[in-house]
Structure formats: structure tokens, C-alpha cells
Amino acid sequence: MNKKKKQKIVRYSIAASVVVLFVIAIIVSIVTKDLEAKQFEQKRNTDVMEFNPFIENERRLDNSFLEYGKVLSKYLSAGYPLYQGNPLELRGMDYIPEKSTINSDVKAFTEDYVVDGEVALEADQTAVVTSTSKVTLVYNLDVPETALYNLELLYGLFSGKSANMLIGLTINGKQPFIESSYFEVKRMYEFYEYDRYDDEGNQIRAKQREVFGWQKAVLTHPDGFYRNPYLILLQKGTNTIEISFSREAGVIKTISFVAPTVNPTYDEYLNMNGFSEDKIYKGEAKQIELEVPVLKNDITIRAEWNDDYYSYPPSYDLLHYNIFGGARWKDGGTSAKWTFEVPETGWYQLSFRYSSSVTYVAAYREIKIDGAIPFEDMEEYCFPYSDGWVLKPLMDKDQKPFMFYLEEGTHEIEITAKVGPLRHDIQRIEECIESISSLVRRITQLVAATRQADGSYAVQANMDWDLQEYIPDIVELLESYSKNFYEIYDNIKEANGGKAPYYGSAIKVAAELFKSLAEDTEEVPGAINEVNDTIAGISNTIIAAKEQPVAFDYMIISEKGYTQKARSGFWQNLYVGAKKFYWSFVKDYSAIGAPIIEDEDIDKYPTISVYVATGREHVEILRRMISDEFTRDHRIKVDVNMVAGGVEGQIMLRYVAGNAPDVAISVGAGTPFEYAIRGALLPLNQFEGFEELKKSYIDDAFNPYLYKGNYYAFPETQSWVALFYRTDIIVDELQLDPPDTWEDVYEMLPVLQEKGYDFYYPYAPGNYIPFLFQHGGNVYDEHAMTSSLDTVEAYNAFKEYADLYIKYKIPYAANFYQRFRNGTIPIGIDGHGFFSQLMVAAPELKGKWDMAPIPGHKLSDGSVVRYAGGLGTCSIIISSTEYPEEAWKFIQWWSSDEVQTQYGQEVEATFGVASRWNPANVEALKTLPYTEKEMSVILEQWSHFKEAHNTLGGYYTHRYLNTALNQTILQGKNARIALEDAVKEINKEMLRKQKEFGITDSVLYPSDSSN
Incomplete structure (x- = not known):
């Protein structure tokens, strides 16, 4: 091909590309024009709810067992009027002491509440101070007429854990509706310092702080579920009002029952204001x-x-x-x-x-x-x-x-x-799930379905089941589920302008599944697992529809x-894309978020390099805190480097190359020992202030970092475990108490399994270790030279752990979160991640679950040991640093009570409860916005915190424990033989590594020390 022909082809190609771009731009503009936010009519937008179609005569139930929307339906049917008179006001201190449940914190508000030197709440002797512990104040209220009222509070909150105050209400000894047990009054916040910029000119995220002062709130659903504030029925005459306050402390000035506001229509609004x-x-x-x-x-x-x-x-x-x-x-x-x-x-x-x-x-x-x-x-x-x-x-x-x-x-x-209007459909989904779960339990018991390792069911093949003989209304139920889900799917589209969002697909799948099962009930037993998976999908719809x-x-x-003009077109997007492409070559992204330090001597400060393996916004928070506090107070600059994929591998490579950082934080707990034995880390206990700083941490949290008498890392994060249980099933339905010991668990299991329920304990080698510690055993001997898994205590613990899955048949591969939500596994052991899931992604379980310390083993003196660990991340100093004292000052600052508290608050403010910081610092943990009950459980469990030491060749312990457990539980091998075989391999590797590093007497302590 000649040169001219090539040039011609290139010109045609460029021209064709331009034409294609224009066509694409035109198509995009036409397509998106139809998606430019057209308003539509909202139909069923009312707070009145229909009654549960799966519960006969639900209308007859006492109001305290019904959701507000259903109670409102009863109110309107009864013809109760809206109150129109003057407010009925109670002062905070009007409570009746002999009928109230109070503590020493409850008193008249006689002194101004001062924040940062300014009066935030003026003293008022008629206002009452509440407590973080639950208190219940009882009042008598004279009511002029039977009517529907709004409840209005004038309140102020004290500085606390950034949580809201919880309020419960009963009237004449009964809850007016289910939701009245968990009202909230909320904190208020403001931004400040929002006009700050870094060296590159990028804006630094504004800080925020709580705004204190008197607030007025009409009680409504805390999650915006209902359209209007709650209407509360008061009967004419003297009413007994009980109001409980908990979680956060504050002041209640007045409690008023007021006339509900009826908002005008738009036409009335125009006429009222003379349009x-x-x-x-x-x-x-x-x-x-x-x-x-x-x-x-x-x-x-x-x-x-x-x-x-x-x-x-x-x-x-x-x-x-x-x-x-x-x-x-x-x-x-x-x-x-x-x-x-x-x-x-x-x-x-x-x-x-x-x-x-x-x-x-x-x-x-x-x-x-x-x-x-x-x-x-x-x-x-x-x-x-x-x-x-x-x-x-x-x-x-x-x-x-x-x-x-x-x-x-x-x-x-x-x-x-x-x-919005989807409240009705969310309510109906929850009712369908409850009914479906109940039907599934009936069917699994009827067909003798057996629980599998992953929590699913196995049903005998080639068996024909005439379910209608035993469950006469099964076809009616299945058809009702299908009909409801089809209607819900249509309502979801209607509430979103005629298009179905992503979460609608699960509803449509459910509708079609139950339609097919209603047409052929013989397929139902074999479809039980599919039904359970469908329940999980539609459960997620509840969350998605609220977001x-x-x-x-x-x-x-x-x-x-x-x-x-407010909508970008093709050319604007092209321009922005070009600018971003240019900046990708010249912008220093590592400097974003670091405030400018105004100090003429800044260039004379020593600079330390810190590696951190967290996300960008975590790093921005850290940089801002360093600039605002650490550099200012200690005159040390810090170059924070965000390292993708973990810092561990990169540090050793850079250490060998001679350009390692000075400090690394968020390092995995297993790494420091491996680095220490190779001389890559500095011992932290040799620095001044180590023992003082250590007082805010649990002693056993340092065990993994001990080598030859020195500690080579400082704990940063630390997890916790707890027993989680559904109170509506375990306590209310089965009338059981949460187990205190493993013997209690074994006594509970037959009751659970008879009813189609089960218990969860995660299957992993690390979850054998709590049993080992509770039996009095250890992973290694006192010098970490040999494995101690060949002791009687180790075998007894191994056998008990294996029997959970062999003898008691609990599932070892179940999705605990989903099974807990649908109620098939209403009790089990898990950690802070599971807690966050429940808080964020299972709002339908609010008030239906609780937590307790994990079961333990009872000693001869009657006490119960609940040993369990919770390794997280840590901070280290690389031995090649030229600034060891400056590096230690940084770790001192980073690990301090104040900084860990502040960082935890900043992280939660940025990411929400789903990403709650889990500090190893006990004092910082106490400031996190857990409830008093939750905090007491966590601290009680941490009082039994225990971690094993690390050792040379210790990685074989996890590997061969896993092998022994799999052989015992999955393959049926004798437990004693499996464990003995594992110990042989572990000791063999430990001895090999000891020879490699010249260790002859003790891994944990110096050669001239026996302890």
C-alpha cells in the first residue's frame, strides 16, 4: 500500500470517528432527555396501614402489639378527633418519685451546662437531668378530652458518644403501639473550618462539631418511616404517662401533648397567603x-x-x-x-x-x-x-x-x-417473610428435612408428599405470597416514576417462584432452599427500598x-475528561488532605515516613490530624504514604533495598514477629513511656509481638466476639435463657433443633483456640519451643470443638447473617463485623435481638472462663530508621487515648456505624457509641481476652490444625490420632526454624533468662 493511500485511509478514519462521536452525542442527548426528572402522581401516600393478611383477626390485638400504621387505622375507624386545644404541658421535674425508676443522676437541672467556656443550656430547676442508664419517669396528666395528640419534647443533650437519646413511652401501663418503645431525640451538628486548602490548592474537608442548646422535637419515627408525626390517643381524665430515657444523658425541660398540625393543600396555601x-x-x-x-x-x-x-x-x-x-x-x-x-x-x-x-x-x-x-x-x-x-x-x-x-x-x-409510599410495601414484605419462614419450618419438620453443613436442607429424593393433607391452606398461602409480591413489584415501579429499580427484581423472582409452587405443591419440599434464598433476596429489598x-x-x-444551564452535554464532558487526564500526570495525590502548616521553621523539622494500608479517606483523616496536632506539638513532619494491598510485603522489600519507611501502621498482627526475628524492627519497650502507654491496653494483646524479651509492635485495632440471639425466638417463643456455659448450649440444642432452629459457631482453626484456653491449655510451651497441643487439655478441647459439628450437628458453613435474619439460626457467636451488619443492614430486627458474653466453662469455684482473642492490626518502627525517637513519638501520639478516641469518632462520622473503628485502646473503646448494655458485654468479654504467642514455624500450627479438624469432622478420622499427627508436623517445622535462626533455649525470652 502506497503512502498516499495510507494517508487517505487515516483521514477517512479520523472523519468517521468524528461522525461517530457526533452521532453518539446526539443519541445520548436524546436518550437522557427522557430521564430528566419528570414529576409524577403519588397515590397511596398515607400512614394508615392494612392489617396482616396472614394473621386472623389481627385488628383485635391489643395496640401494644401492633405497628403504628395499624393502630392509626383503628383510631380513624373509631372516629377519634384531632385535639385542637392548648398544649398540655408537663415540666420535667413534675414526675412522681415513688412511682418512677431513677438513679442518682436524676435530679433538677440547677447548674448551667457549659461547653468550651460558653453556656449551652441555661439552668432551670423545673427541668430534669436524665442518665445514660435507663430511667423511667412517671407523670399524671389531666386530659380535657378524648382525642389524638402529638407529643412534643423540649430537651437538651449533654456531650456523649455521638449517639441519640432513646425514649420509650407507655400510657396507663401500655405501649400505644410497638414503635413507642424506641423513639429517638437527635443530636445536631455543624461544620466549621471549611475554607482550608492544602499546598496544592485542594480544599480540605470541613470539620464538624456538635451544637448544644435547647431543641424542640415532635416525636416521629426516627427513620422517617411515616409521613407525619405520631398521633397518640389520650382518654379524658387523669392519664398515667411513663417515659423512659436511656443511652445518652441530657435534660428534659417540658413534655407536651399538643394539637397535631394539619397542613393545608396547595390551593389552600395559595388562598391563605393571597396569591x-x-x-x-x-x-x-x-x-x-x-x-x-x-x-x-x-x-x-x-x-x-x-x-x-x-x-x-x-x-x-x-x-x-x-x-x-x-x-x-x-x-x-x-x-x-x-x-x-x-x-x-x-x-x-x-x-x-x-x-x-x-x-x-x-x-x-x-x-x-x-x-x-x-x-x-x-x-x-x-x-x-x-x-x-x-x-x-x-x-x-x-x-x-x-x-x-x-x-x-x-x-x-x-x-x-x-x-415515602413504599412504607406499605415494606410492611407487607416483612409480613410475607414472617409467614413464609413459619411455613418453611412446618414443611421441614413434616418432611423430616435434615440440616446440611452450610445450613441448607436436604430432603429425601423420590418421595412424594401430599402437603395439602397436612397443611390444607398451603395453596392459598402460596397464591397469596405470589399475589402480594406481584402487587409490591407494581407499587415499587409506581413509587419510582414507572421504572423498576434494581431491588425490584428480587420481588418479581419471588412472585414467579411462589406462583409456580402453588401450581404444583409436590415441588415445594425440594424447593425449600430456593425459598430460603428468595427470602434472603427480598429481605435485602426492605433495606434497599428505604435507601x-x-x-x-x-x-x-x-x-x-x-x-x-445545569446539565452537562457531550462537549462539557469531553472538556472535563481532558482536564482530568492532564491532572493525572501532574497532580500529587499523596498530598491531598494535608493542611498547610504555618511555621517559618517548618523546613527545619525532621521528617519521618509512615506507611499505612487503609483507604484514601482514612488517610485524609490521619493527615489532617497529624498536621493539626502532631506536627504542631512535636515539630516533626510526617510523610504519610497510602499503600495499596497491605504494607507487609513492601516493607521487607524496601528494607532489603535500603529505603524502608520509618513507621508502619495498620500492619497485620502476624507480621511483626517475622520481621523481628530478621532484625528489621526496633523493640518498642526500650523507649521511654512504653509502660505508661501500655496501661490503656490489655496485656495479652502484646503476646504475639514478644520475641527474646522485647515487644516489637504496639496494638492498634482489636476485635471482640459475643453471643448474638434473637429475643423474639429464643426468649419469647422458646422461653429459653441465653446460655452462660457450653453445657447450657448443649442442653439448648435439642430444643432448638426440634423446632427447626440451630446454633452457629464459625468453623475455623482459630475458633478451636478459645476452647483450648478455656480448658486450661496453651498453644505452645512456656518458651514457645514446642507445641502444647499434645496435652490432655488440648485433646479435650479439640474433641469438644469437633463434637459441635459431629455429635451436635451444628452447621459449619452457614451464612449466619442471612440465617439470623430469617430466623432459622436465631443464636450464635460472631464479632463486631456481624454487629455492624445487624445495625446497618437488618433494620427489621430492631428490638428483636440482643447480645451477651460468649459461653464459657465453669471452674470448680463456680466462676466461668470465656477466653477468646481478637487480633487486629498494630504499629511498628523499622530498624533502619534514622529517627527512632521521632518515630516512637509518633506511635506514642497515635496510640494515645485522645488520638484513638478522636480518630474513631472521625471515622464513624465519615463512614457510619458500618465502618466503626475497633481500637485496641480500652479507653478509646469506651467512648464509642455503643449502648450501655452493648459496652458492658464487650468489656466483660475483653476481661477474658487471651492471645497466644507467636513462634518460629508457628504458621504450621494453623495449617495442620486445619488439616486435623478437616480429617476429624469431614473425613471421620479419630480425633486423637488426627491431633497427634498434626503435633508431630508442627514440632518438626518449629525445630527446623529454630536451627535456622540459632534458637536453642527460648523464643520468647533472652538466652540467660528462664522467664
Whole structure:
């Protein structure tokens, strides 16, 4: 091919590419135009709930056993009026002491509450101080008429653990509805120092702090489940009001039963405020940035950055936090408040530039202006799904903008996340799951299904079961499940503007499954596992349907019909892409988040290098704390390097190459020993202050880091284990107490398994070790020279652990989280990760589970030992450092009570409870927002904390323990023989490594020491 022909082909190729790009741009613009947030009609949007179709005569149950929506249905059927009189007020100190359950913390609020030298709450002798421990205050209230009331509190919270105060309510000895046992009053937060930048010009994330002061709250569902505040029935005459307060301490000034607010319709709102076209504002549009609200009620929602061309200020060059909300602002009940200026009195259009985070998921939000909902459409306004950023006015189903009457001056707008009309379907899903789970238990007992290792069921093949003979209504039930799920699927589409979001697929699958099973019930026994998997899928729908994220850039107040360019097109996206590509070559991403240190001597400070294997935002928090505190106080600069995939392998490579860091944190607990025996680490106990710093940690947490009399690492994180149990099944249904010892577990198991339930204990070599310690055994001898798994104690522990799976048939490969949720395994042992899952992803179990220390073994003196470990991560100093004292100062600072506390709070504020920091520092742990009961369980379990030492060749212990357990449990080998064979191999490897490193007498202690 000649040169000219080649050039011609190239020119044609370029031209064709340009044409293709134009065509793509046109297609994209046409397709996305249909996804630009069209408003739609919301139908069934009421708090009144239908009764459970699977419970006969549920309407007749006492209200204390019913959800609020069903109680409300009974109220309305009975014709109870809304109260319209003056507030019925109780002062905090009006409680009746002899009827109340109080402690020494409960008293009159006689002294001002001062924060940072300023009075946050003025003393009031009629207000009552509550406690972190549960207290119940009893009041008498004279009620003028039988009616429905709202309950309003005037309260102030004291500084605590960033958790909200829990409140329970009973009236005349009964709960008015199920949810009245867990109201919440919330803390308020504000941002500060949001105009700080790093050396590159990137904005540093703003700090946040709690705002103290008197707050007024009308009690509503804490998660925004219902559209309006709770209506509470009071009978005429004297009523006994019992209110409990727990988890966080504060002051209750007044408790008032008030007339419910009935919001006007939009037409009524227009008439009330004298709307006319000539009163519509005609001036210049005002843009109000929404990145920084003045207040918010959740520590995790915050400003984020977005690099869209039209997001302001731009963040495609230098980083700016230019939007608010997004994926973090998804949970009902979370709110933020902004202030804005109105130039003149008149009627305004309110428009928001916003973006949906999840495809086809609409976001429902309550909108208040100056503390009040202007009209009923704002009770749960829908921000329709948009594919990308859009600027849309608040508008009705006909796309006509709502107009708002605003007087000249300063105003507030508060936006609160709500669940929206899907509350009805969430309720119905929960009822279906409960009924399906009950049916599954009946069927598994009927067909004698056997539980498998993974928690699934095995049913005899080639057996025909006439289930209708034993369960006459089975076809009716299956058809009802299918019918309900088809209706729910349609409702999900309707609530999201006609399109089904991702979580709708599980509902449709369930509908089709139960339809097919209803047509052929002989297939039901063989489909039990498929049904259970389906339950898991639709359980996740409950969570997903409640999560409705949305991000805001700005709000515009303007004349009617105003709009401006807010949606990026092809060329804008191309421009931003080019800028980002350029910056990828020149921007120093490792420096993002480090504040500028204003000190003329900064260049004279020594600099230490710290490796950390955590995510970017964790590193940003650390850098900010270092610059604000450590460098300022100690005059030591720190170069923090985020290392992907763990620091362990890179450190040794760099150590050998002569360019290792000075310090590494977040290092796996098994690494320091391997480095220490090779001379790569400095012993930390030789530094001044080691013993003092160690006092805030558990002694046994240092065991893995001991070598030749020195400790080569300092604990950083540490896990805990606990017994988790479903109170509604274990306590209420089966009338059992949580087991205190393993003997209690063995007595409980026949009762559980007879009813189709089971117990969970994770299958792994490491989970044999608690049994070993509880039996009085050890992994190695006192010098860690030989294995101690050949002792009587070790064998007894091994046999008992193996019998859990052999003799008692508990599942060894079950998904405990899913089985706990669906109730088939209502009790078991797990750790903080499982706790976080329940808190974040199983809201339907709220109030239905509890935790206790793990079962143990009873000693002759009657005490129970519950030994268990919980290795996490640690901090180390590399021996090649030129700044050993500076490196130690950094670890002292990082491991201190104050810094671990602050870091834990920052992490939770950034990521939420799902990523709660697990400090090894006991004092820092105590500041985390666990409830008093949860904290007592964790600390009790940590009082039995025990970890084995490391040793040369110790990796064989885990390897051959795993082999011995598999041979015993899965292959049927004799337990004693399997364990003895393992010990031989372990000792053989330990001896080989001792010879390699010249260790002849003790791994743990110096050669001239016997202890």
C-alpha cells in the first residue's frame, strides 16, 4: 500500500470517528432527555396501614402489639378527633418519685451546662437531668378530652458518644403501639473550618462539631418511616404517662401533648397567603449554595465533591467540596438545614440542582420553610430519578412549579429524608417473610428435612408428599405470597416514576417462584432452599427500598419559569475528561488532605515516613490530624504514604533495598514477629513511656509481638466476639435463657433443633483456640519451643470443638447473617463485623435481638472462663530508621487515648456505624457509641481476652490444625490420632526454624533468662 493511500485511509478514519462521536452525542442527548426528572402522581401516600393478611383477626390485638400504621387505622375507624386545644404541658421535674425508676443522676437541672467556656443550656430547676442508664419517669396528666395528640419534647443533650437519646413511652401501663418503645431525640451538628486548602490548592474537608442548646422535637419515627408525626390517643381524665430515657444523658425541660398540625393543600396555601400573578417576584434569580448546611442531625451526611462541568465551584481542576449529600444521605430521618436571604416579599419558585445516585430510585424528602411544612405536598416531596444532574423546580404531577410565599429577610429551609409510599410495601414484605419462614419450618419438620453443613436442607429424593393433607391452606398461602409480591413489584415501579429499580427484581423472582409452587405443591419440599434464598433476596429489598440517596448542588429562588444551564452535554464532558487526564500526570495525590502548616521553621523539622494500608479517606483523616496536632506539638513532619494491598510485603522489600519507611501502621498482627526475628524492627519497650502507654491496653494483646524479651509492635485495632440471639425466638417463643456455659448450649440444642432452629459457631482453626484456653491449655510451651497441643487439655478441647459439628450437628458453613435474619439460626457467636451488619443492614430486627458474653466453662469455684482473642492490626518502627525517637513519638501520639478516641469518632462520622473503628485502646473503646448494655458485654468479654504467642514455624500450627479438624469432622478420622499427627508436623517445622535462626533455649525470652 502506497503512502498516499495510507494517508487517505487515516483521514477517512479520523472523519468517521468524528461522525461517530457526533452521532453518539446526539443519541445520548436524546436518550437522557427522557430521564430528566419528570414529576409524577403519588397515590397511596398515607400512614394508615392494612392489617396482616396472614394473621386472623389481627385488628383485635391489643395496640401494644401492633405497628403504628395499624393502630392509626383503628383510631380513624373509631372516629377519634384531632385535639385542637392548648398544649398540655408537663415540666420535667413534675414526675412522681415513688412511682418512677431513677438513679442518682436524676435530679433538677440547677447548674448551667457549659461547653468550651460558653453556656449551652441555661439552668432551670423545673427541668430534669436524665442518665445514660435507663430511667423511667412517671407523670399524671389531666386530659380535657378524648382525642389524638402529638407529643412534643423540649430537651437538651449533654456531650456523649455521638449517639441519640432513646425514649420509650407507655400510657396507663401500655405501649400505644410497638414503635413507642424506641423513639429517638437527635443530636445536631455543624461544620466549621471549611475554607482550608492544602499546598496544592485542594480544599480540605470541613470539620464538624456538635451544637448544644435547647431543641424542640415532635416525636416521629426516627427513620422517617411515616409521613407525619405520631398521633397518640389520650382518654379524658387523669392519664398515667411513663417515659423512659436511656443511652445518652441530657435534660428534659417540658413534655407536651399538643394539637397535631394539619397542613393545608396547595390551593389552600395559595388562598391563605393571597396569591396573585402580580405578586410573583420578577427580579434577578438568587443562587444559594448547599454544600454547607447550618445544621444537620446526622454526623455522617456531609459535603462531597463532584467533577461535573456545571457543579459549582468546579472540582475537575482542584478538589472542591461542592455538593451535599449523595450516597451518604440515603437513610430516612436524616436532615439538614440551610439559611438564605430573600430580597423582597413575594411569591418565588424554588429550584434545586440535584442528582440521583441510584438508577430509577426516586428520593422522598420532607421540606420545611422556617420550621413549618408550607403545604401537604411538601410532607414527602418526591425528587424524581434523573440520569445525571438536573435543575428542576419543586413541581406538581403536571410539571407546574409550586410557588412559595416568602417575606423579605432571612429564612431557613430544612430537608429531611423520608421513606415515602413504599412504607406499605415494606410492611407487607416483612409480613410475607414472617409467614413464609413459619411455613418453611412446618414443611421441614413434616418432611423430616435434615440440616446440611452450610445450613441448607436436604430432603429425601423420590418421595412424594401430599402437603395439602397436612397443611390444607398451603395453596392459598402460596397464591397469596405470589399475589402480594406481584402487587409490591407494581407499587415499587409506581413509587419510582414507572421504572423498576434494581431491588425490584428480587420481588418479581419471588412472585414467579411462589406462583409456580402453588401450581404444583409436590415441588415445594425440594424447593425449600430456593425459598430460603428468595427470602434472603427480598429481605435485602426492605433495606434497599428505604435507601433513597440524592445530592444537591444549589437552590435557586426566582420568578416563575426561570431556568439555567445545569446539565452537562457531550462537549462539557469531553472538556472535563481532558482536564482530568492532564491532572493525572501532574497532580500529587499523596498530598491531598494535608493542611498547610504555618511555621517559618517548618523546613527545619525532621521528617519521618509512615506507611499505612487503609483507604484514601482514612488517610485524609490521619493527615489532617497529624498536621493539626502532631506536627504542631512535636515539630516533626510526617510523610504519610497510602499503600495499596497491605504494607507487609513492601516493607521487607524496601528494607532489603535500603529505603524502608520509618513507621508502619495498620500492619497485620502476624507480621511483626517475622520481621523481628530478621532484625528489621526496633523493640518498642526500650523507649521511654512504653509502660505508661501500655496501661490503656490489655496485656495479652502484646503476646504475639514478644520475641527474646522485647515487644516489637504496639496494638492498634482489636476485635471482640459475643453471643448474638434473637429475643423474639429464643426468649419469647422458646422461653429459653441465653446460655452462660457450653453445657447450657448443649442442653439448648435439642430444643432448638426440634423446632427447626440451630446454633452457629464459625468453623475455623482459630475458633478451636478459645476452647483450648478455656480448658486450661496453651498453644505452645512456656518458651514457645514446642507445641502444647499434645496435652490432655488440648485433646479435650479439640474433641469438644469437633463434637459441635459431629455429635451436635451444628452447621459449619452457614451464612449466619442471612440465617439470623430469617430466623432459622436465631443464636450464635460472631464479632463486631456481624454487629455492624445487624445495625446497618437488618433494620427489621430492631428490638428483636440482643447480645451477651460468649459461653464459657465453669471452674470448680463456680466462676466461668470465656477466653477468646481478637487480633487486629498494630504499629511498628523499622530498624533502619534514622529517627527512632521521632518515630516512637509518633506511635506514642497515635496510640494515645485522645488520638484513638478522636480518630474513631472521625471515622464513624465519615463512614457510619458500618465502618466503626475497633481500637485496641480500652479507653478509646469506651467512648464509642455503643449502648450501655452493648459496652458492658464487650468489656466483660475483653476481661477474658487471651492471645497466644507467636513462634518460629508457628504458621504450621494453623495449617495442620486445619488439616486435623478437616480429617476429624469431614473425613471421620479419630480425633486423637488426627491431633497427634498434626503435633508431630508442627514440632518438626518449629525445630527446623529454630536451627535456622540459632534458637536453642527460648523464643520468647533472652538466652540467660528462664522467664
